[in-house]
Amino acid sequence: MNTVREKAVLVGLSIGRTYGNGETSRAIVDDHLDELAQLVDTAGAEVIHRIVQNRATIDPAFFIGRGKAEELLWLAKERDIQLFVFDDDLSPVQLRNLEQLIGRKIIDRSGIILDIFASRARTSEARTQVELAQLQYMLPRLTRQWTHLSKQYGGVGTKGPGETQIETDRRAIRAKITHLRTKLRKIDRDRSVQRKGRENFPRAALVGYTNAGKSTLMYRLTGSEVLRENRLFATLDSTVRTLSLESHQRILLSDTVGFIRKLPHHLVASFKSTLDELLEADILIHVVDVSHRAFEDQMGVVEETLREIGVTDVPTIIVFNKTDRVSNQEKLMALARRYPGAVFLSAARAINIGALKERLAGILEEDIVEESLTLRHDQQHLLASIHEMGQVLDKKFDEESVTIRFRIGRKEKGRVDQMLLRSTDPQREEQDD
Numbered sequence: 001m002n003t004v005r006e007k008a009v010l011v012g013l014s015i016g017r018t019y020g021n022g023e024t025s026r027a028i029v030d031d032h033l034d035e036l037a038q039l040v041d042t043a044g045a046e047v048i049h050r051i052v053q054n055r056a057t058i059d060p061a062f063f064i065g066r067g068k069a070e071e072l073l074w075l076a077k078e079r080d081i082q083l084f085v086f087d088d089d090l091s092p093v094q095l096r097n098l099e100q101l102i103g104r105k106i107i108d109r110s111g112i113i114l115d116i117f118a119s120r121a122r123t124s125e126a127r128t129q130v131e132l133a134q135l136q137y138m139l140p141r142l143t144r145q146w147t148h149l150s151k152q153y154g155g156v157g158t159k160g161p162g163e164t165q166i167e168t169d170r171r172a173i174r175a176k177i178t179h180l181r182t183k184l185r186k187i188d189r190d191r192s193v194q195r196k197g198r199e200n201f202p203r204a205a206l207v208g209y210t211n212a213g214k215s216t217l218m219y220r221l222t223g224s225e226v227l228r229e230n231r232l233f234a235t236l237d238s239t240v241r242t243l244s245l246e247s248h249q250r251i252l253l254s255d256t257v258g259f260i261r262k263l264p265h266h267l268v269a270s271f272k273s274t275l276d277e278l279l280e281a282d283i284l285i286h287v288v289d290v291s292h293r294a295f296e297d298q299m300g301v302v303e304e305t306l307r308e309i310g311v312t313d314v315p316t317i318i319v320f321n322k323t324d325r326v327s328n329q330e331k332l333m334a335l336a337r338r339y340p341g342a343v344f345l346s347a348a349r350a351i352n353i354g355a356l357k358e359r360l361a362g363i364l365e366e367d368i369v370e371e372s373l374t375l376r377h378d379q380q381h382l383l384a385s386i387h388e389m390g391q392v393l394d395k396k397f398d399e400e401s402v403t404i405r406f407r408i409g410r411k412e413k414g415r416v417d418q419m420l421l422r423s424t425d426p427q428r429e430e431q432d433d
């Protein structure tokens with residue numbers, strides 16, 4: 001591994017807006033650059049400088065003004081910079097122009113995020129998803145700098161750099177994209193089959209900004225050893241574990257990839273099979289790092305990303321995590337008033353985890369029905385299933401049958417009904433109608 005870290009400069013643009021909360025656009029740009037610095041650090045480069053330009057509009061050719069771009073060239077030479085990272089997405093044209101002018105690597109936020117995802121991806125599914133997103137991102141941005149592709153996608157030929165090479169690379173990338181899409185569709189099908197198999201438990205999913213503490217909370221709730229790290233995008237694959245609540249309720253809890261401002265669209269699209277966990281959740285647990293200065297912006301980003309995936313109208317519990325790091329009690333009290341159903345806890349210090357379990361149980365409880373059933377001899381195998389899925393309150397046996405009274409979730413009730421239907425002979429079915 002290369003131990004010398006590349007030197008990077010961050011570039012932000014402040015376009016002179018003032019936001020509703022009274023903060024100037026400059027303060028927001030600074031916040032965003034703080035986050036970008038973390039991303040760049042995670043990606044393995046060393047941030048040595050930041051540049052923010054104030055402009056009325058975005059320059060279509062260079063994103064920042066041409067004069068500013070020339071300053072970057074000077075800086076690159078003066079301080080031996082290898083990498084310039086722009087906080088906003090650059091168009092392929094802007095990227096090419098900047099690269100040509102400055103002669104150093106130019107990457108935008110999406111590029112950095114993709115890079116981190118690529119180095120984090122462990123399972124074959126995550127790797128396939130990331131690779132697809134990377135290639136889609138790369139395709140319109142191919143320049144002479146990407147000539148290494150001919151080696152990566154062997155058999156493409158070893159012609160020297162030039163337009164022909166770029167065309168050849170493009171064809172190779174398109175073919176690879178098609179191949180990866182097919183592979184992901186298969187993974188997607190396998191996953192839906194897996195999910196069908198566990199359809200009969202209510203499902204809850206942890207969502208939230210990256211580093212909010214989702215995996216730590218997963219560990220607290222289920223005891224499962226998942227990767228928890230003080231890094232961005234520690235988790236890329238979704239993990240599902242059973243969480244047993246008091247009163248016999250069981251739910252399947254999933255932990256999945258965190259969100260971030262400007263999560264690249266390609267990435268969201270190719271992570272579809274992972275994010276489907278969210279689409280099919282009955283309850284969302286939105287984990288917020290309440291100790292973070294910009295936690296409200298982060299909440300907004302999470303809500304926006306959920307909308308983008310198509311997750312709407314799912315009952316959501318807001319969890320304000322890391323309360324151990326907040327000394328300002330008034331801030332928490334004000335939040336409690338603003339978000340009446342929210343739970344305040346510390347996943348790392350195991351403070352108030354019980355309150356979250358109670359909220360979960362409460363939401364499930366609303367969904368619970370009380371039922372009575374009379375089962376014939378030959379249907380009594382259903383008893384075991386009902387015991388497993390619900391809570392049996394009462395059982396009366398007589399010679400022919402057993403009558404039970406039980407409490408059960410609506411979803412599980414559906415499953416019992418199906419089993420009942422299968423075990424009922426056609427004659428009886430008619431009578432029942």
Ligand SMILES: Nc1nc2c(ncn2[C@@H]2O[C@H](COP(=O)(O)OP(=O)(O)OP(=O)(O)O)[C@@H](O)[C@H]2O)c(=O)[nH]1
Nearest residue numbers: 211212213214215216229230233234235258347348
């Ligand atoms: N002080 C404090 N730190 C916490 C708390 N919960 C989590 N952390 C820390 O926050 C960091 C991130 O935690 P994770 O659980 O990995 O966060 P995540 O949301 O899963 O992050 P990604 O998977 O990267 O999206 C870790 O260093 C945790 O130890 C908390 O309640 N208090």
Ligand SMILES: [Mg+2]
Nearest residue numbers: 214215234235
């Ligand atoms: Mg995680």
